Amino acid sequence: MLFLVDEKYGVRILNIEDIRNIIKIDDIKISEKRENPSIQGVFVYLSGIEITDIIANANRQKIMILSKKGLNIYDYTSPEYIKFINNIQINNQLGSIRYFNNKFYIPAFSNMVLELYEYNLKDNNPLLKNYFLKTFSENFNLSRNYNDFIIDTNNHRSFIVTEKSIDVVKFNPTPKITENIITNEFSAEKILSVKYENKKIYALQLKHFKDNGEKNYLRVFEENAGHFNEIICKQISDSAADAFAIKDNTFFIENDRGLTINREPIANLNPLYETTLDKNSETPDKDMIIFEHYLISIIDGLKIYDIDDNFKLIASNKDLNGMKMFIKDKLIYIVDKNGFTIASIHDILNIEILSKYNYKPRFAGEKGYPISIFADDKFAYLTIGEKNSNKEEKNNYYLLIIDISDPKNPAFSGGYKTKGNLVDIQIKNDIAYIAEKGHVSGLEMIDISDKQYPLRIGEYGKDIKGYPCEGLKIVLKNDFAFIAFSKAIHVLNVKDSSNPKLIKEIGIKQNFNDFDINGDYLYIYSTGSGFTIMNIKDNANPYIIDTFPSFYYADRIKVSDKYIFMFDSGKGILVFKNPIKIQFFDSLESDTIQLKFPRGLSKGKYKLKYFSDKGQEEVYNIVTVE
Numbered sequence: 001m002l003f004l005v006d007e008k009y010g011v012r013i014l015n016i017e018d019i020r021n022i023i024k025i026d027d028i029k030i031s032e033k034r035e036n037p038s039i040q041g042v043f044v045y046l047s048g049i050e051i052t053d054i055i056a057n058a059n060r061q062k063i064m065i066l067s068k069k070g071l072n073i074y075d076y077t078s079p080e081y082i083k084f085i086n087n088i089q090i091n092n093q094l095g096s097i098r099y100f101n102n103k104f105y106i107p108a109f110s111n112m113v114l115e116l117y118e119y120n121l122k123d124n125n126p127l128l129k130n131y132f133l134k135t136f137s138e139n140f141n142l143s144r145n146y147n148d149f150i151i152d153t154n155n156h157r158s159f160i161v162t163e164k165s166i167d168v169v170k171f172n173p174t175p176k177i178t179e180n181i182i183t184n185e186f187s188a189e190k191i192l193s194v195k196y197e198n199k200k201i202y203a204l205q206l207k208h209f210k211d212n213g214e215k216n217y218l219r220v221f222e223e224n225a226g227h228f229n230e231i232i233c234k235q236i237s238d239s240a241a242d243a244f245a246i247k248d249n250t251f252f253i254e255n256d257r258g259l260t261i262n263r264e265p266i267a268n269l270n271p272l273y274e275t276t277l278d279k280n281s282e283t284p285d286k287d288m289i290i291f292e293h294y295l296i297s298i299i300d301g302l303k304i305y306d307i308d309d310n311f312k313l314i315a316s317n318k319d320l321n322g323m324k325m326f327i328k329d330k331l332i333y334i335v336d337k338n339g340f341t342i343a344s345i346h347d348i349l350n351i352e353i354l355s356k357y358n359y360k361p362r363f364a365g366e367k368g369y370p371i372s373i374f375a376d377d378k379f380a381y382l383t384i385g386e387k388n389s390n391k392e393e394k395n396n397y398y399l400l401i402i403d404i405s406d407p408k409n410p411a412f413s414g415g416y417k418t419k420g421n422l423v424d425i426q427i428k429n430d431i432a433y434i435a436e437k438g439h440v441s442g443l444e445m446i447d448i449s450d451k452q453y454p455l456r457i458g459e460y461g462k463d464i465k466g467y468p469c470e471g472l473k474i475v476l477k478n479d480f481a482f483i484a485f486s487k488a489i490h491v492l493n494v495k496d497s498s499n500p501k502l503i504k505e506i507g508i509k510q511n512f513n514d515f516d517i518n519g520d521y522l523y524i525y526s527t528g529s530g531f532t533i534m535n536i537k538d539n540a541n542p543y544i545i546d547t548f549p550s551f552y553y554a555d556r557i558k559v560s561d562k563y564i565f566m567f568d569s570g571k572g573i574l575v576f577k578n579p580i581k582i583q584f585f586d587s588l589e590s591d592t593i594q595l596k597f598p599r600g601l602s603k604g605k606y607k608l609k610y611f612s613d614k615g616q617e618e619v620y621n622i623v624t625v626e
Helices: none
Strands: 002-006 009-016 023-027 051-056 063-066 070-078 081-088 098-099 103-110 115-121 128-135 146-152 157-162 165-170 174-182 189-197 200-208 213-224 228-239 241-247 252-256 259-263 287-291 294-300 301-308 314-317 322-327 331-335 339-344 354-357 367-375 380-389 396-401 410-418 421-428 431-437 443-449 455-460 474-478 480-482 487-492 501-507 512-518 521-526 530-535 543-548 554-559 563-568 572-577 604-611 615-626
Touching: 023 213, 023 474, 051 098, 063 103, 098 146, 128 165, 128 174, 165 189, 174 228, 189 241, 200 259, 228 543, 287 322, 287 554, 287 563, 294 322, 322 367, 331 367, 339 367, 339 380, 367 421, 380 421, 396 421, 396 431, 421 474, 431 474, 431 480, 474 512, 480 512, 512 554, 521 554
Parallel strands: none
Antiparallel strands: 002 009, 009 023, 051 063, 063 070, 070 081, 098 103, 103 115, 115 128, 146 157, 157 165, 165 174, 189 200, 200 213, 213 228, 241 252, 252 259, 287 294, 294 301, 301 314, 322 331, 331 339, 339 354, 367 380, 380 396, 396 410, 421 431, 431 443, 443 455, 474 480, 480 487, 487 501, 512 521, 521 530, 530 543, 554 563, 563 572, 604 615
């Protein structure tokens, strides 16, 4: 039987044994006067009462119809005999009704309280009992946000879904919430639909972006040791969905663009490890460096973590604070508000401070503030901003060259006044590449072969249209420079350093935070779209490997072969497994296959597949990576 809510007739009962020949059996009128009619023929739906849900128990002895007038109960012994039994008024906002173990359950919301009503058919005189589950915040509009009610009969529990939360409710001995899978009362994310299958919760979630409209995300939570952990979070469509279904690990999403089918959603980047921040610290200092098998950070002081020993904190120094770091030959250069500090980590467990270079304004201006640093064997290159004493004039920015041939006695060597606010610096072959803000150029190239008298030889970015000429970060790779602007990463050929050539523009959809390069892969993090990982082996033709949505805010990211390290200003350092997949670049032109494994591939066994000449996929072998 199919029970169909009809705006005209109330509830229609249909026989669907022959799907090609659906037969109407009867109609149930929901009467506003609460009369006791037996069903004979078709009733005209006059009351205009909104029906919320309808259900029949397994033996079809009872039909329960939930409406805004309460709970209507019918005897149903056969299609020819449907009799009204009772109406129970419920003044709370009702969700839906489900049947389990001879009981009907109804979630209800009132005065920011979530309750569960129970109607036991085994009782001689069944009464509607209610159980308190939880309270919501005052800003949570329950009347609008109820979503779904799912029963898991095998585990004697249910899932109550609103637009902002998923709660697990155990039935025995009395109903109570045992876990909150999602609780996002104040976020811009909205749960559209939830499915439960094989101990996994599948949630279709909608996120609204100010500049990029609405996008759908599929989030999957798998039960392990009695708790649900998120294993997948992936963007699956660019517009709000209207319907969502799942069968055999295939996901069907319908929206205004049609039907989207996703067969193999990839695992989400879930943190393997999280540090904790000192709640009394403002943590304005935030930088990370990967050195050998150590992660070195400036967050609440200098800290060193052993990556190979479960990210164990092995050394720290609260006195070493700063904004940017650079490491060369086991010497760390740490920029602070006065200049920079040189510290030795030759003994990784005992950080030794060698010297401090305190910058004093040497040019026009009343106050200097160091920004970033780069060092080679004999010199450190410090970028400085100076606030101009004349408020009507712009601030001044300089590149300072410091002689560090004796790390215990750094000395000033030379300087150069640049055009814009210096943000990041890289040095190669006596050329300083400086990313700048200030709507002037974005990137300046300075010849530093003469340390006393540096010379500007070129710039890039002043003619970029559509977004500000503000360089946010620069990374050099062979003869190429990757420079981040506010809305794109530009790949430049800098073989001729005086005349860089744009070879590729990689668009950043929104809210650029940081990027890093590891081997042939570019990792971009933006608050709006999370991690985007690109293959840049061919710099002129980079392509996206995958995008991993993230629910964190990254101030910095660093990438090693095995891990991605992210600093979140609210949480601290988050460690993710590097998700680079195995890829084979050789074509199958003979019976011999030579495999090229990408960097970052973890140890283990991998199933190698290939396509035959006829396009049929075949399993060729099992490959073991030692």
